[in-house]
Every structure is written in C-alpha cells, then in structure tokens.
Amino acid sequence: xxxxxxxxxxxxxxIDHGKSTLADRLIExxxxxxxxxxxxxxxxxxxxxxxxxxxIKAQTVRLNYTAKNGExxxxxxxxxxxxxxxxxxxxxxxxxxxxxxxxxxxxxxVEAQTLANVYMALEHDLAIxxxxxxxxxxxxxxxxxxxxxxxxxxxxxxxxxxxSAKTGIGIxxxxxxxxxxxxxxxxxxxxxxxxxxxxSYFDSYKGVIAHIRLMDGRIRxxxxxxxxxxxxxxxxxxxxxxxxxxxxxxxxxxxxVGFVAGSxxxxxxxxxxxxxxxxxxxxxxxxxxxxxxxPMVYCGLYPVDSADYDSLKDALEKLQxxxxxxxxEPETSIALGFGYRCGFLGLLHMDVIQERLERxxxxxxxxxxxxxxxxxxxxxxxxxxxDNPSKLPTPQEIDFMEEPYxxxxxxxxxxxxxxxxxxxxxxxxxxxxxxxxxxNRVMLIYHIPLSEIxxxxxDQLKSMTRGYASLDYExxxxxxxxxxxxxxLLNGEAVDALSTIVHVDNAAYRxxxxxxxxxxxxxxxxxxxxxxxxxxxxxxxxxxxxxFRKDVLAKCYGGDITRKRKLLEKQKEGKKRxxxxxxxxxxxxxxxxxxxxH
Amino acid sequence: MEAYTEALCREIAMQGSLFAAAGQAVTVxxxxxxxxxxxxxxxxRILRTVQRCFPLAADAEFSVEANPGTVDAAYLAGLLAAGxxxxxxxxxxxxxxxxxxxxxxxxxxxxxxxxxxxxxxxxKNVSLDLMYGLPGQTLADLAASVAEAAELQPQHISIYGxxxxxxxxxxxxxxxxxxxxxDEAVAETMYDYMTExxxxxxxxxxxxxxFARSGFASRHNLGYWQDVPYLGMGTAxxxxxxxxRQENTxxxxxxxxxxxxxxxxxxxxxxxxxxxxMEEFCFLALRTVQGIDRQKFVDKFDCTLESxxxxxxxxxxxxxxxxxxxxxxxxxxxxxKYGNVVFAAFLL
Numbered sequence: 001x002x003x004x005x006x007x008x009x010x011x012x013x014x015i016d017h018g019k020s021t022l023a024d025r026l027i028e029x030x031x032x033x034x035x036x037x038x039x040x041x042x043x044x045x046x047x048x049x050x051x052x053x054x055x056i057k058a059q060t061v062r063l064n065y066t067a068k069n070g071e072x073x074x075x076x077x078x079x080x081x082x083x084x085x086x087x088x089x090x091x092x093x094x095x096x097x098x099x100x101x102x103x104x105x106x107x108x109x110v111e112a113q114t115l116a117n118v119y120m121a122l123e124h125d126l127a128i129x130x131x132x133x134x135x136x137x138x139x140x141x142x143x144x145x146x147x148x149x150x151x152x153x154x155x156x157x158x159x160x161x162x163x164s165a166k167t168g169i170g171i172x173x174x175x176x177x178x179x180x181x182x183x184x185x186x187x188x189x190x191x192x193x194x195x196x197x198x199x200s201y202f203d204s205y206k207g208v209i210a211h212i213r214l215m216d217g218r219i220r221x222x223x224x225x226x227x228x229x230x231x232x233x234x235x236x237x238x239x240x241x242x243x244x245x246x247x248x249x250x251x252x253x254x255x256x257v258g259f260v261a262g263s264x265x266x267x268x269x270x271x272x273x274x275x276x277x278x279x280x281x282x283x284x285x286x287x288x289x290x291x292x293x294x295p296m297v298y299c300g301l302y303p304v305d306s307a308d309y310d311s312l313k314d315a316l317e318k319l320q321x322x323x324x325x326x327x328x329e330p331e332t333s334i335a336l337g338f339g340y341r342c343g344f345l346g347l348l349h350m351d352v353i354q355e356r357l358e359r360x361x362x363x364x365x366x367x368x369x370x371x372x373x374x375x376x377x378x379x380x381x382x383x384x385x386x387d388n389p390s391k392l393p394t395p396q397e398i399d400f401m402e403e404p405y406x407x408x409x410x411x412x413x414x415x416x417x418x419x420x421x422x423x424x425x426x427x428x429x430x431x432x433x434x435x436x437x438x439x440n441r442v443m444l445i446y447h448i449p450l451s452e453i454x455x456x457x458x459d460q461l462k463s464m465t466r467g468y469a470s471l472d473y474e475x476x477x478x479x480x481x482x483x484x485x486x487x488x489l490l491n492g493e494a495v496d497a498l499s500t501i502v503h504v505d506n507a508a509y510r511x512x513x514x515x516x517x518x519x520x521x522x523x524x525x526x527x528x529x530x531x532x533x534x535x536x537x538x539x540x541x542x543x544x545x546x547x548f549r550k551d552v553l554a555k556c557y558g559g560d561i562t563r564k565r566k567l568l569e570k571q572k573e574g575k576k577r578x579x580x581x582x583x584x585x586x587x588x589x590x591x592x593x594x595x596x597x598h
Numbered sequence: 599m600e601a602y603t604e605a606l607c608r609e610i611a612m613q614g615s616l617f618a619a620a621g622q623a624v625t626v627x628x629x630x631x632x633x634x635x636x637x638x639x640x641x642x643r644i645l646r647t648v649q650r651c652f653p654l655a656a657d658a659e660f661s662v663e664a665n666p667g668t669v670d671a672a673y674l675a676g677l678l679a680a681g682x683x684x685x686x687x688x689x690x691x692x693x694x695x696x697x698x699x700x701x702x703x704x705x706x707x708x709x710x711x712x713x714x715x716x717x718x719x720x721x722k723n724v725s726l727d728l729m730y731g732l733p734g735q736t737l738a739d740l741a742a743s744v745a746e747a748a749e750l751q752p753q754h755i756s757i758y759g760x761x762x763x764x765x766x767x768x769x770x771x772x773x774x775x776x777x778x779x780x781d782e783a784v785a786e787t788m789y790d791y792m793t794e795x796x797x798x799x800x801x802x803x804x805x806x807x808x809f810a811r812s813g814f815a816s817r818h819n820l821g822y823w824q825d826v827p828y829l830g831m832g833t834a835x836x837x838x839x840x841x842x843r844q845e846n847t848x849x850x851x852x853x854x855x856x857x858x859x860x861x862x863x864x865x866x867x868x869x870x871x872x873x874x875x876m877e878e879f880c881f882l883a884l885r886t887v888q889g890i891d892r893q894k895f896v897d898k899f900d901c902t903l904e905s906x907x908x909x910x911x912x913x914x915x916x917x918x919x920x921x922x923x924x925x926x927x928x929x930x931x932x933x934x935k936y937g938n939v940v941f942a943a944f945l946l
Contacts, residue, residue, distance in 0.1 A: 549786040552937030554758045559836040571942040
C-alpha cells in the first residue's frame, strides 16, 4: 500500500453520542467483518465495557476501502475512550493520527467532553471532520448543531457529514470525507525507523504487544529493534495489524498503524510515548513524547479475608500489565490488616478496577475512602505529598496544607444554571466564567477542589439538573486550604481505615453524615456500640447502635429442627461477610456503602 | 375427620410393624394442631390404635395436647382410659383481655377448670404453656399468670416469647403499626422474671423454654434434643429414623389418599451427612441445661468434642456464653439468651 493511500484517524465524541456504533458501521461497510462476525459494539471487548456502555481500552482496526475514485485506501481507525478519567489514552491515540471524526449527537449538541476532546485534537493539529450523528431521531436538529460547532469551537462545518450510525445513513460520505479531507501521513519508508508506541497489552504467549504508528521506516519479522527511552533491545517475533483481531502481515511501513511483539516479558520495557527504532542505522532523535500519567485519586484496598492477600497482590499485578495508569504499593491498617494503597486516574478508573478485581479475580474487598493528594507543608520546611489520611503529621507539625483544584466545565440547559451554581458553591467552587452556547444551553466554568468533586459532585449535579448536566474536569492547581483529619471511633477505638481529610467547614457535617450512615449499616451486636466522629480530641458526632437483648428460638421440637438448622446456616453465612474491627463486627457492605461516595 | 382418623389409624398400623423390630416405644406424643378438636370417639380410636400396634414400655410417657376450651370431665376421663398419662394444656395466659387479644377461644376460667378437671380425672402429669411478650401485656400481667399457673400445681410449665411470623394476622397488624408489643427492654425483663420466678416456685429449668418439677421433664421432648430416633404419623408429621429426617405430605387430602392406597406418605430426605449429624447433635443438646455430654459425643462420633470444636469452645467461652468442663459444655444464663449465636458457631 502506498503511503499516499493510508489514512489514520480517530473518532472523538462525548459519551453515548454514538462513537462505538459508528465504528461498528465503518467496519461493517468496508467488509472488514462479515455481518455474522459483527457483534454489536465489536470494539468494546470487555464485558464491563459492554455493560456500562463505555470504552476503557483503545483498540485499533485497519479498514480497506475502495473509494469512488476506484482506488483502494488503508484506513486505520483508532477507537478512543470517552471518559474524562482516560484523557491520557485519548491523547496518545490522537498522536498516532492525522485526522479525527468529531461525532456530535444531533439531539444533544456540543457537550463538555466534546469540547475537551476537540481541543486536544486541535493541539495535535488533526484535520477534523464533523459528523452530526443520530439524524434519524425526530428531535434531531443538525443545522443548529452545525452552527453550535462553528460558534463554540470555531470549526468550519462546510464539510460536515449528516449521519445515523444506527440506520446506516451517511456512512459512505464519511469514508469519502476521510479519504479526501484527512491528509495522508507524511514520512518515508526508506528513512531510519521511528515508530511511536501509543498503547500496549500483555499476551501470555507473545509477551507485551506494542501498538505502534510508524512515522518513518519499516518493520519486518526478525528485525533487531531498540526502545529509545528504555534502551531495551528485542527481535521482532510478530508484526501485524488489527482487523480488529490481530493479523500478521509481512511488513509495516511509514504511515501504518499496527502492532509489534518481541518476547518482551516486562510491560515496563514498553513505555507508552517511547519511540522504537532499529539497532542498525537507528533514528537520530526520538519522537516527541507525551505527558506522563499521574494518578489523581487514591484509596486503600483490603481483602475481607486476610488469607486472600496474596491473591489480591497477584490480581493487581495482572491488571497492571494492561493498565500502566494503575499504581499500587503495600499498606497496613490497624483496623483492616494488610492491603494495598492504589492510585487511579479518577473515580471511574477506581470503580472499574474494583469491579474487575471482584468479578475476574473473585476477591471480596474493602475499600477505604478515596483520597486526593494533599501537599502538607511542615513547620520544619519539608513538603509532604499525602494521599492517605493516616499518614498526616500531627497538627503541631503542620504549617499549612494545600489541596488540588480542578477546572470543571459544566454544560446545562438554561433552566438549571441556578442549580449548578448552588451545587458548585456548596462544594467550595469558585465561579470563573459563564457562556451561552446557544439560546438554550450554558457552559459554566468553576474551580472546585478535587476532593469535593470525588465526594458525589457529579451525582448531585445530575440529580439537581434532572440528568441534563455534563461535566468535564482537569487538574488546575493547588490552593491553600484549612483541612483537618476526621476520625471515626467504634466502641471507643479509632478505625484508621475510616479516617478522611476534610475541609474544616465541612467537618462537623461530614462527621454527622458518616456516623448516621454507620449506625444504619452496623448490625446490632451483643453489646451497645458507640459510634463517634472526632477531629483531634473533639467529638463532633455521636450515634449508638443498641445491643440486641435476645437471639434465641423459643420452640424447637421435631418438626422445627430442619428449618432451624437452615436459619442458623444463613446466620453463619452473614457472619462470614463481617470484618472484625477491634471488638465490633462490621459488614463488608458497610465499608463499601459509606466509602463508595459516588 | 372420620376419613382422616381412618387414614391415620392405617398409617399407625403400617408403621407399627416397622417399629416393632426396633424395640419398645418409651414415649408417645399426640399433638398438632389441636387433637382435642376431634370428638372423643375419634381421638380414643387413635390412642387405642397406637396401643395396639406399637409395643409400649410399661412406664411409657403418653402425652396428649389439649385446648382448654375443648375438653370436659368426660373427655378427659376418656383420654385417660384410652392410655394417655400426660396432658399438655395450651393456656398461654390467665388474663381474659390478653387471651382475647391473641385470638384464643378459651377464657381464664375455662383454663383453670381444665386443669382442675384433668387432675380430678386422674392425670398425674399436667403441663401448662404460658406466653410473654404479648401485645398489651405488662410485667404485672405476666407475674399474675405465672403465680396462678404455679398455684394450680401442674408438674410442668413451658414458656414462649411471642414470635411474629410472616403471613399472619399479627404480621399484618405489625406492618400497619397496630400491634403494640412490649419493647425489647420490657420483653427482656419478662424473660428474666420467668426464668427466675419459676425455679423459685419449684419448677426446675431443663431446657431453654421448659421447666418441671423434679422427675417430670417431658421425656418425649428431651428425645428431640438428645438425638433419639422417633416416628411421626399424620399429615405433615416429622420423623427422625435410621439417621434421616423425613416429613409426611402436608396436604391432608393427598395424605389420606396415599395412606389408603397402602403407601407410606413420607418424603424422603437424604441421609444426614456426618457433619450435619454432628451440628444437629450439638445445637439441639445445647438447648438443654445439661448441654452436650462429652462421653455421648465420643460414643456417637468416635472423636472428641475438642478435636472438632476447640476454637469454637474457646471463642464462646471467652464471650461468656458457654460453660466448659470435664463432663461437657452447656449454655450459661447469658448464653441461653443468645442461644442462636452459639448454635450458629457449632455449624461446620
């Protein structure tokens, strides 16, 4: 395939605007998979992804398209995740492309995430083709959406395609637009090899498989290659493209997108953003890399049954193989024993990892409250980055503390502006700007502490705006704040796993909320259980779980025995899901419910 | 009722031959339901059939459950003549207001008279049931009933706390907030009162809910808690025979049909696994004041209690729920209140 006939593109969109369906349609139309082989959302391979309707891993597929002009083109589609947590994945995929389809729902218009992704595409100098999707719906307003795109983003929409991925309208126009409006990759196959790694995954037979975009040069099986940043040398064992399943090819050339494997055992040898070159006649300079991946949210993960500790370790290691963004290290809690401190890109990421641990590895887990990274400036001049409330130094040692703020972009219909302002102000948000996107919708920008965002900001927003609000956020800066450590005591003993860092204004309220929730969730036991929330020595909330007075079956004669035994079995099962925290039995659900705060 | 009695007598006859191979019956219990809902002639017939078909020990305990509103002197005399030697009366309370509240058809006076008549007729072994935790009941009400019950000089008293079960009138009333049960603290006081007062009056506690004068514990019921095999006959009757628990069909019409066709109406249950047998052996024995006898455990299971339950014993003992010594293990006073916690711990 001549380089001039290759096109590399991504599809970017807000969640549920139809990105995955469109990808399916393109695959189907170009005959890449037969109808029988098509399974809905074929690019979303994980069950979890399909269930939740989201994409977590980016995947690529090579489409062969015979255009109207009779020529055959190689179109490389790189699917991208659509959630704010996975911004870095979007960025990497975009760097491998020359163009992007911008998919906007004709009934919804431009949304917060649409903007974020478009700006990112523009930063990468991509040619953007607007696709107005879902025009089959009665409430579709393509002309209005086109105007919105022009006004809000400043994009020319004269080459916009009106389509319906679901019904198949406009698919051919999209493919033609890709051929004509997206430039062919530059780069020469005879120059020294430079290939950008934009993703990787671990295959138990072949080792780490790198997703690559060749900028210059060519790759064939058997070649000796070098990772420029890590210095790792390897021989190519497999090279190919995705259809969307991996298919071996003889050669990848400049402009191509595909994969390469080389018996690489350690996923850390394959660094996303790194450049692959040849050992003989290597490239002089590496390609520009990306910004690194920083976790924003941390939590402690503990097995309910301490015997599962090794299994948890094993599971985390396996998950990390395909998720370089997940970080973890061992941690101990007086209350919960041995576990791991894990860092995630955001709450969705945390949620997904937790669910995968439970589902794929059958682990029953307790999570501690999610925490952001605080900057603690000590009186001795040292600055500590703390993500675990138990590690907070004593108040005497602390000079001042800073917490991370994000720039939150919210788009809502007119009617709900007041509600958004109220919710954001309650979350210590600072109003920045408000703009009208059109007659009906408003875009608000607030600076809000990240800790407030993760403590149910999105849920409140959704419920106060009847689901119409869309949210996007990115790390802005650190600001000083009056923060304190809120402790929970059960039966007089502080439970370190339940401690949180809160703003002094919220502390008493949060303490009361937690105490009340715990009272509901901790079952009655043979003795009374006082629950207290405290800041330092000061108790800010108090609740009591009454003791149960009796628990015995009065009558147990012949006919009652089998039934009684079954009841006891149930009672015993219930006990298995309890974790002993000091002298108090706390059900696993109690930890999950209080601390799963979104 | 005729048809049922006929069928029941048939089943008794069929079972009698099965049983004979095992030896003599040491106890018989006619319960239900309400046996005395039957006219005397039918109930008599059932008793006599039992006597005829089952080899009974000379001093066998033969109990019949009776509802105070349904028996008179003649009825009681008839029962005695037919072989009964123990009567269990479902009194519940000697307070008419409470009896009405819980939907009983008898009055306190009828209950009193029933006891007198039973004793006059010649029953030397009479048992009364009392309840606490009834809607609208106060501690004073309870104390009065206990006093009266004791003064009537029965040989045995059973006490039960009201338990509201799903799909009952009480359950619905409770959902609607129309059932004012005494609160937890009061219910506990009532329970404490009874467990202290009855022994003071000479009724020794031998099981969680059962108290008796020396020598008058219900041998039949003790059998349930001491792993003694028994055969049950009648609709929905339970059996524990040859190591397995069985239940007869619960539908009366189906029962009658099956028996008249000459079939035994039991639903087969799987034979008990050893661990199940051990669990039941333990939690049932723990209901009695003597608790689990170490030697009996060894005889049954060919291993010591410790070999299976050492951590459980230590844990329960540590929590003050179990007393452990060379003879055996048993619930402490506190343990009796939290029996379920201990029983569940003995599940394997």
